[in-house]
Amino acid sequence: MSGEALQGRQAHGIDAEMCASLALQIKEVRDLGIKIALVVGGGNIFRGHVESKRFGLDRTVADYMGMLATVLNGLALQNALEKLEVPTRVMTAIEMHSVAEPYIRRRAMRHLEKDRVVIFVSGTGNPYFTTDTAASLRAAEIEADVILKATKVDGVYSADPVTDKSAKKFSSLKFIDVLKKNLKVMDATAISMCMDNNLPIVVFDLTKPGNIKKAVCGERIGTIVQ
Numbered sequence: 001m002s003g004e005a006l007q008g009r010q011a012h013g014i015d016a017e018m019c020a021s022l023a024l025q026i027k028e029v030r031d032l033g034i035k036i037a038l039v040v041g042g043g044n045i046f047r048g049h050v051e052s053k054r055f056g057l058d059r060t061v062a063d064y065m066g067m068l069a070t071v072l073n074g075l076a077l078q079n080a081l082e083k084l085e086v087p088t089r090v091m092t093a094i095e096m097h098s099v100a101e102p103y104i105r106r107r108a109m110r111h112l113e114k115d116r117v118v119i120f121v122s123g124t125g126n127p128y129f130t131t132d133t134a135a136s137l138r139a140a141e142i143e144a145d146v147i148l149k150a151t152k153v154d155g156v157y158s159a160d161p162v163t164d165k166s167a168k169k170f171s172s173l174k175f176i177d178v179l180k181k182n183l184k185v186m187d188a189t190a191i192s193m194c195m196d197n198n199l200p201i202v203v204f205d206l207t208k209p210g211n212i213k214k215a216v217c218g219e220r221i222g223t224i225v226q
Helices: 003-007 016-030 048-055 059-083 105-113 131-141 175-181 188-196 211-216
Strands: 037-039 088-092 117-121 147-151 201-205 223-225
Touching: 003 016, 003 059, 003 147, 016 059, 016 211, 037 131, 048 059, 059 088, 059 117, 088 105, 105 117, 105 131, 117 131, 131 147, 131 188, 147 211, 175 188, 201 211
Parallel strands: 037 117, 088 117, 147 201
Antiparallel strands: 201 223
């Protein structure tokens, strides 16, 4: 889940209404008996590789700041879910015991077995790795069936549909085509990891209520990469 999804109509930060809406959609899916793990970005608060250039920050420092931004989003989402009586655990790749559990694979698997929604924050805990790579890594580790990449766009296009009205939307793609065409689905590291582990990706528009449930139930929305 991109950090931008949590900012709703705001220009920056976390929109409480949007956060509550997302929590409700996640609850609907969990109520179907689906086990859910979330990886949350931090772009609505601080985007490391962008801000490092803007403020002249060391890239490593900027990336750590971006990882901390994901923790804020994860806690906001946890709060919204628990208001709906959905049991959750926030697990962080950067240890901060007063705030969240340290990420341990076996513990994460156990939480999922107990039908808790697990929220992974702090990316991989390492600079120079994107949230997309963190999502691919965690999905492989917990043996997920699919990655749902929830964004503000309704799929993968040949170009930016906002600036190029002739951009073509793909209903399905092969991993190798994404890499060859340099399509902006995920970064190359994340795509390669999904390809190596046969992890399909569904890219869809998160801003439309009900789309998470549709994606989980197998309805043809967005773009599937496999």
